[in-house]
């Protein structure tokens with residue numbers, strides 16, 4: 001269809017007919033001429049439709065007394081004026097932005113983008129704008145929740161207090177709204193800002209090799225303000241960043257190596273945040289005071305702002321390594337987190353067992369660390385780090401395998417002389433063994449990290465300086481000497497199973513008043529137990545009292561004068577060792593399950609002095625050095641609000657656990 005001929009044909013007809021069309025009672029001449037013009041263009045099948053339009057056109061025109069052509073012309077004019085205004089506005093906007101405004105671009109590949117988006121999402125005037133993008137807001141385990149609302153969701157069981165039910169939580173979580181793609185404006189500190197959010201497709205050549213899409217979307221925020229100085233925008237970005245990290249000092253951010261696909265982009269893409277948890281107060285880690293003070297002051301000295309110069313002047317690499325060793329569940333990881341909390345550092349956790357991790361990756365990960373941070377290599381003994389093997393020696397080991405093949409023909413185990421088999425002598429079992437051996441060595445190669453690879457990453461010439469490295473292990477004797485030589489490990493901290501003093505301290509910590517019930521105190525950073533910093537001074541002469549480890553004191557100074565503790569009182573039996581369940585049966589002998597114990601016990605206040613007394617009694621029943629703090633914590637957690645019950649049941653628990661440990665069984669007979 002030729003649009004020009006349509007215009008040329010239809011408009012003259014409209015013009016000639018419109019003047020007398022209102023008087024044309026039949027209107028046939030006008031309609032016919034329109035139809036004659038349009039039918040060849042549109043086709044005969046549209047004739048009935050055209051006739052209908054003509055009738056409506058005439059009826060509408062005669063009804064309002066205005067020629068509809070004028071209305072159409074007016075609508076067209078408004079539309080064109082709008083288009084011209086849009087164009088003019090964009091031209092003026094881009095000209096004013098270019099000549100009269102300062103601009104700052106923020107790319108979505110940078111952290112500032114996330115700071116800015118979080119700030120924008122909290123601006124009421126922007127969130128009330130008409131053009132928004134909705135996003136699912138993710139919540140972490142430590143984000144605040146409305147406790148009252150959760151209480152409403154409790155399911156009643158047998159008409160009594162019930163279980164929490166979170167099935168509707170996801171549905172109730174409000175989405176997050178941010179300004180949509182396009183141009184927006186807002187005011188900040190009395191100044192007008194313009195925000196242009198736009199999207200660009202980036203060609204990613206490296207992605208092609210990994211079978212991924214070659215294009216990826218990248219967003220750009222262009223922030224503008226009037227004036228030739230970008231200073232107000234810098235202040236805005238700084239403000240957004242500060243807002244983003246408002247509660248950061250009360251949180252410890254945990255990062256792990258990003259996925260292999262992300263690591264390709266290098267730099268900060270090597271690491272991904274996996275958690276942002278409240279700081280672990282140092283007082284919650286039950287450890288010998290002297291050890292705690294030693295590691296705290298050592299790390300404090302190392303992290304002193306004057307340290308880099310001091311180390312550089314003496315040609316010493318700016319690195320500090322710690323080895324935390326001891327049985328499982330004795331607080332090695334806990335202390336690492338508490339230390340990160342005290343110094344406000346992020347934790348970077350690397351698992352050397354990650355099969356996707358190569359030595360080059362490890363090097364890149366260490367290179368991408370921030371200036372100050374804690375790197376945690378957990379259970380380093382299980383990583384199977386080996387010195388690179390001499391191929392000759394590995395070959396000899398396989399021949400020695402042959403050599404040690406027992407000769408059982410005469411019933412005695414003698415060692416045969418080494419014998420080289422020709423290929424003809426090979427049996428199926430030999431082949432299987434050989435394949436297994438090759439498979440095993442392949443697997444070892446794939447696992448990727450050798451001891452030299454790790455040493456190179458942690459203190460090779462290209463490795464990062466400034467970090468604190470903490471390695472934890474259950475078996476220090478299994479570690480290679482090279483890994484723990486001074487310079488790589490500067491301080492060793494031994495962890496042991498709980499002493500009676502530590503058992504008492506754990507007990508008190510479990511039942512002391514919950515100061516963290518208010519979120520403010522939960523988020524308060526742990527006070528550093530160190531005295532004011534003196535650079536490169538000797539360690540403080542007197543150990544700082546972070547927690548008392550003495551078991552003889554009948555009362556705990558940390559809780560004297562504290563508010564009373566709310567504890568549960570089991571009315572039926574003050575010290576029940578086992579839970580007796582009476583089984584009721586129905587008429588058809590089907591057992592009716594016993595009613596659930598949903599913490600319906602009566603609550604009462606306990607004086608701190610009494611709690612301290614019970615704690616001392618509890619500790620006296622714990623054999624020193626037999627149970628890890630984690631085991632004791634597990635026992636107490638099951639009697640979370642019932643210290644008297646814990647005291648009553650601990651004797652039976654200790655006896656059952658000792659018997660279990662002697663048998664070496666893994667299944668607990670008592671909990």
Ligand SMILES: Nc1ncnc2c1ncn2[C@@H]1O[C@H](COP(=O)(O)OP(=O)(O)OP(=O)(O)O)[C@@H](O)[C@H]1O
Pocket residue numbers: 284285286287326327328329330331332333334335472473474495628629630631633
């Ligand atoms: N010394 C301690 N003080 C306070 N809590 C402790 C202590 N030791 C262990 N716990 C508790 O036991 C649990 C396990 O502790 P953690 O992970 O720190 O032990 P670990 O020594 O690192 O264990 P593993 O060697 O198995 O990694 C944690 O919940 C922690 O709170």
